[in-house]
Amino acid sequence: MGHGYQAIKWYPFKRGYDGWIAAFVAVFIAVFLVGLYAFAPPGQFYSPVQALMRATGSCAFACLTIVLCIGPLARLHSVFLPILFNRRHLGVATFLIALTHAGLVLFWYHYGGVVSPALSLLTSNTAYDRLAGFPFETLGALALIWLFVMAATSHDFWNSNLGPGLWKALHMGVYGVYALIIGHVALGALQRETAPAFLAMVLSSLGLVSGLHLLTALVSRRAQQASADEIDWIDAGPALDIPENRARIIQPISGERIAVFRYAGKISAISNVCRHQGGPLGEGRVIDGCVTCPWHGFQYRPEDGQSPPPFTEKVATYRVRLDARRHVLIDPTPLPPGTATAPALIQEIPA
Amino acid sequence: MRAAEAILTAFGIYGAIGLIFAAFFVAWGASRLDEAAHGMPLQVRLILIPGAAALWPYLAWRQIRGEGPPVQ
Known part of the structure; x- marks a missing residue:
């Protein structure tokens, strides 16, 4: 990298x-x-x-x-x-x-x-x-x-x-x-x-x-129209519909696409745009605990959007939570690149 | 005919300056622009020659201004 x-x-x-x-x-x-x-x-x-x-x-x-x-x-x-x-x-x-x-x-x-x-x-x-x-x-x-x-x-x-x-x-x-x-x-x-x-x-x-x-x-x-009825949080759909170690890509009304990843019983959201060549991170997979860009293999930790050391690339992260219907909700306001944010735990879905 | 000759001459001059610039760029300039380029293997330097020759006005301007890689 x-x-x-x-x-x-x-x-x-x-x-x-x-x-x-x-x-x-x-x-x-x-x-x-x-x-x-x-x-x-x-x-x-x-x-x-x-x-x-x-x-x-x-x-x-x-x-x-x-x-x-x-x-x-x-x-x-x-x-x-x-x-x-x-x-x-x-x-x-x-x-x-x-x-x-x-x-x-x-x-x-x-x-x-x-x-x-x-x-x-x-x-x-x-x-x-x-x-x-x-x-x-x-x-x-x-x-x-x-x-x-x-x-x-x-x-x-x-x-x-x-x-x-x-x-x-x-x-x-x-x-x-x-x-x-x-x-x-x-x-x-x-x-x-x-x-x-x-x-x-x-x-x-x-x-x-x-x-x-x-x-x-x-x-x-x-996909854009589907997310157009957002108010504050974007409904990214059922958490369990996202394949393990894969993502669903969400298009907010404004701003970059968001890649919502499911991995190890958790949900995290990061920018869909790789810092390397703008590759679609949401089309990549979680490999060794890191989101891996499908284009050239650049990696980012899903919890904070940072590349693992010694690399220094960072992407924006997004706050996530799960609602009572077991849907993933995303705050569409991007956090500064590399900002750690708590993943939503699928085991702790509210009843 | 004259217009075609002028275009080819301009193209040739651009390319010749570009090749000379590229030789200096891959030897010294690249590492001034980008710390990660320090100690690049010879194969990488050779691969960079065509791009440096093609984009020499932009790279020369960046070298003169002493700029590092663009903030991403």
Whole structure:
């Protein structure tokens, strides 16, 4: 946590995750190449470089789609939490695949001329004033630059030294990247490729990303409305409905979400926002007595919101109590980060 | 053509300054900014080079002002 820096903190889960990424990329590219040659329309020929160019471009697009779907999926159901963890490696992989795609494009279409490949890319087509024949390569280049910025600042050092606000703002640019790539594909590949698989891939991606984000927003709004009838204390529902060592996330009318944890016969509430990268603590678990962020494993004691020594991170805590119906009541006013507050004891529920 | 050349030249200058700055930053600047960066292994310093080269104006401004990590 706020203690020294390592290049990559490897452990078995992370190695497995990266193994799945590598396997996905290899299988995707292999299947794409086989499909491209097997189902190429009559008269359409692809050189190996052109085929690889399309395969890497499509693979980067697929990886970016997955990156964008992971967040909403994990909010909708905890079964997706394992893929949320270590998402940044998938982001870096996306950049590297997109870089390979760009390298192949520069090599095939722009290398060996009288001007440099980069200048050739910018000047070979300048029809920015019309959609038909629009220089879609520029959109791809802009997306690649931003993917680079995100990949280059994905290390913990940058999160600590840019601060969560600036870091998050930089990385929310992933939605701009997605829009640029949709434009790049729609004005480029989709204008040339007649195979319906290309259009199907783009439409599936758009439908999946927008549909999941809309669904998550709806579910979140419903949860917000459910807590809108709060007066002072928020009713967070029956204590025993919260799974052991897990949390229920509550959205107060104003302020950050609150994660209400049940553990060892007790109930405590802390801010849902991890101090590391703003990860959703309420989607994590209590491990070794500490709330553990599902993103990068930062830990906080549920009773006081402090990271165990020697770490120094702190999150806000909230007062909790149980009512006669065995419901958890939360005072929505956050206590200063690291403030100890008594957990509600489930055994002592009033009769 | 001229506009494209100007953009690429500006990009090249930005990147060249960024790389020079990044070399100094990962060698000395990072630990001035963040105590936890003292004694970072070489691999971490190498990983930080692209980010330092990309964000050098912001980091240079922070170095000049002698600021530590942002309060979180």
